Amino acid sequence: MRRLRAAIFLALSLSLASAPAVAADNASREAAKHFQRGVDLYNDGDFRGALVEFKKAYSVWPRANVLYDIGQTEYQLLDYASALKTMERYLAETGPNAAHRGDVEGTVGVLRGRVGRVVLTTDGGACDVTIDDQPAGTTPLDAPLLVSVGPRRLAINCAGGRATSKRIEITVGETLRLELKVPPAPIAAVR
Secondary structure (H helix, E strand, C coil): CHHHHHHHHHHHHHHHHHHHHHHHHHHHHHHHHHHHHHHHHHHCCCHHHHHHHHHHHHHHCCCHHHHHHHHHHHHHCCCHHHHHHHHHHHHHHCCCCCCCHHHHHHHHHHHHCCEEEEEEEECCCCCEEEECCEEEEECCCCCCEEEECEEEEEEEEEHHHEEEEEEEEECCCCEEEEEECCCCCCCCCCC
16 A cells, blocks of 8 residues: 555656646747747738737747847837837846847847837826827836837726827937826716
8 A cells, every 4th residue: 555655646746747847848839839920920021910929929938039029020010119128128038148139239229219208197097008009008107108209199098988098299219298187987867
């Protein structure tokens, strides 16, 4: 009986020890499929599709080298603010000998010349902020929003269906101060 328990314990230990390795291997394979689809779409010029696939690969198997591909794709989509954040993250998560490091450092310099910032205040409390329909944070914000140059649509959505938006134009290096007033919640009709 003692040997049987020891054998069962050993078998369970081995299977539990290999479970993380199997899960990691499955995640790695799934990420590789998404990554390859991203490469194929990128090479076909479908940058939006490629970005979705690269981001999925990163979410399944987070590896800094995928950040390079995400950043390059964001750059191709002219989303300079996102590309800058992604490339800076790549630099922070890789070592000095990382592949593409020199290219990324040069790209970061270019991208810094293609963004501005928005200091946003609002009277709406905790509201979701979007820039060009992409999530950008929740108010109150800890820091200015990094925004790609050019015309942008900034919107806030607050509890109770209260929302407002504004078209803005951002120039290189600009810090735009913007206060958005949120309309009051609609009053329910009395019956």
